[in-house]
Amino acid sequence: MDFISNYYSDGKSPRRVSCKKQNLIGCIVRVGFSLLCVVLMVMGISMLVMFYASLNVLGVILRTNFNHRLRYPSALVPIWFEISDDLNFNNWLSPLKSASLTLFLVPLLQGMLGSVLICHPKLWLSIAIGFAGVIAIVVQSINFVHLYYLSGTTHQTAMRELKQVIQESYEVLPGNPESAALNAVMIMGECCGIEGPDDFLSVKLSVNFTVGVNPFENVSLPTWMDLEYAIPSPNVTYFATFKHPPACCSASIYRVLDEQVRFEQAAMCASNFHSEYLITQGCYSHYFDTYIKMAFRAGFLTSIVIGILWTISGLLTPYVVEDIVLD
Numbered sequence: 246m247d248f249i250s251n252y253y254s255d256g257k258s259p260r261r262v263s264c265k266k267q268n269l270i271g272c273i274v275r276v277g278f279s280l281l282c283v284v285l286m287v288m289g290i291s292m293l294v295m296f297y298a299s300l301n302v303l304g305v306i307l308r309t310n311f312n313h314r315l316r317y318p319s320a321l322v323p324i325w326f327e328i329s330d331d332l333n334f335n336n337w338l339s340p341l342k343s344a345s346l347t348l349f350l351v352p353l354l355q356g357m358l359g360s361v362l363i364c365h366p367k368l369w370l371s372i373a374i375g376f377a378g379v380i381a382i383v384v385q386s387i388n389f390v391h392l393y394y395l396s397g398t399t400h401q402t403a404m405r406e407l408k409q410v411i412q413e414s415y416e417v418l419p420g421n422p423e424s425a426a427l428n429a430v431m432i433m434g435e436c437c438g439i440e441g442p443d444d445f446l447s448v449k450l451s452v453n454f455t456v457g458v459n460p461f462e463n464v465s466l467p468t469w470m471d472l473e474y475a476i477p478s479p480n481v482t483y484f485a486t487f488k489h490p491p492a493c494c495s496a497s498i499y500r501v502l503d504e505q506v507r508f509e510q511a512a513m514c515a516s517n518f519h520s521e522y523l524i525t526q527g528c529y530s531h532y533f534d535t536y537i538k539m540a541f542r543a544g545f546l547t548s549i550v551i552g553i554l555w556t557i558s559g560l561l562t563p564y565v566v567e568d569i570v571l572d
Contacts, residue, residue: 275363278558281551282359288548289353296345304332304422307429316432316499319511321452321491323420324429332422334407341403347388351381352548359559366562378556382549389545393538395530404529407439411448417490418452427528428492434535436528437493442518444527450487450515487515495522 299306307328318324358377362370391397414423431437438444494514501507514522 274558274561278359278555278562279363281555281558282356282363284356284551285352285359285548285555286356288551289349289351289356292544293346293349293353296342296349300338300342301331301333303334303426304328304330307332307426307433311429311433316496317502317504317507318428318432318499319491319508321417321508321511321515322428322432322499323418324425324432328425328429329422332426338403338406341392341399343399345392348385348392348544348548351385352552355381355552355555359555362559362562371560371562374559375556378552378559382552382556385545385548385552389541393541393545395533400529400533404439407529408444411438411444415445415448415450415490417450417487428490430528430532431490431492431524432496432499434528434531435496435524436526436531437489437524438527439529440527441525442489442493442523445489445493450490451485452487453484483512485512485516487512488518489515489523491515493524494520495524498522 308330311324355377358374362374391399394400410423411427414421415427416424420428491511491514494511498507498510498514501510510522514520517523
């Protein structure tokens, strides 16, 4: 009875390896090791592509996930028309990128090293697989602990750089891509800034509306975008310097249908550090704890289990190959 066949070269020509019934254990180890190598390489490549793609299409992700039918932002919270499709945080999250890159590269390199052993089942390569497996598990464990807790230097550096972007770029009106993206993130997650409202203490948050003028009248929105912005009454001239962005106020404000009430509530909340509508949780911890932390944990446990099986089967491969019948 034949099972899955494989190939390897002895330096002369490829030879077909048939899995006969008496060599079932050897074939299972060999085929299993081959599959683990493929899985590791796919894991490394897919995680790397997903990570960088998500950074490069951040604008699309925000626009896709922002449910504009349930939230009607005030004119004080420009969002949609300012978010660029190619908005990315590549230059802002370099510390996090560097640390995450290790998690992606380790399984990729493991799979490539295992592929060499499959083609050339040598004892010294098998020993190298064993050492590599142990080192990979240690490196991934250290890196996981480093990335899993926000107190780590990687997260602290990333938060510091993101807060610097806020202090250099954020403005209430007329807004810019960075401000619009942060507004969308804060309203969707009901969070404020990177670590909290204090991130905006050194940011000038002034707004000035002319009587009866829609601040977005020169902006052409797509026909499919049925977004409503609450603007101040035509009888009111509005000027203020806020304590924090209106987007830091509870999303419940932006579900009010009355435009004037919605505008006034957002303005009052943004003017008062002690408003009942002010959200104090930072967006970095909110999104990390809600989405990323669980993914990190699942990915780490999966890679560790696969890594252990890969190491064991790699060490056994040269021994089981000797018992395989060659055609």
